Amino acid sequence: MPPDDQIEFAIRDILKAELDWDFENIVYDGPYLHRSTETNQNHVLNIIGLFLMSIILLLSIILTTVCAIMCYVKINRYTTTQSRKSKSLQFQLFYALVTQTLIPLILMHLPATILFIFTIFDFNLGNYSALVSMTIAIFPALDPFPVMLIIKSYRLAILQMLAIPVWIVVRKN
Incomplete structure (x- = not known):
């Protein structure tokens, strides 16, 4: 999905009108599927590139789901003989x-999928297309929080560091 003259012609005015950016300062990469000429080789490459990225995205979601189901089944199978604390x-x-x-x-997956769908149907998201970049940038900051909040010993350590009395949060067993 390399840059070419048709893409430049299509996005130059949009970038200036909507974002007030000069095209000479922009480096871009991405598909442009709705071209005026039917026999452009880059058009086929753009469709193939978008198709491959969509397949990678779909395979990632499928693989994650299958692994999660297998993990759940194995945990249920092996925790029957473990202590309550270990379980x-x-x-x-x-x-x-x-x-x-x-x-x-x-x-990451959902915003990228939405962006791909809008690209396929030639719908311009304008400034909203930047949300994909923002959500991808937020991901590394949010990723450790589930472990810190769900696992009891980590959660209690955080509460102690914040000087919140643990007896308020922890139910007596």
Whole structure:
């Protein structure tokens, strides 16, 4: 999906009108599917590139789902003979993993999929297309929070560091 003259012609005015950016200062990369000429080789390359990125995105989601299901089945199978404390820790780790899986799904996969769909149907998102970059940038900051909040010993350590009395948060067993 390399830059070419048709893409430049198509986005030069949009960048100036909507974002007030000079095209000479822009480096761009991406598909432009709706061209005026039918026999352009770059048009086919753009469609193939977008198709391959969509397949990679879909395979990532499928692989994550299959691994999560397999993990849940194995945890249920192997925790039947474990102590209550060990079983609790295993499920805390599992729920932390599920949450850590949902974060990239919501912050990276979903916005990218929406952007691909709008690109295929030639709908200009304008400034909203920058949301994909912002959500991807937020991901590394949010990724450790599920582990810190779901696993009991980490959560209690954080509460102690913040000087919040643990007896307020922890229910007596």
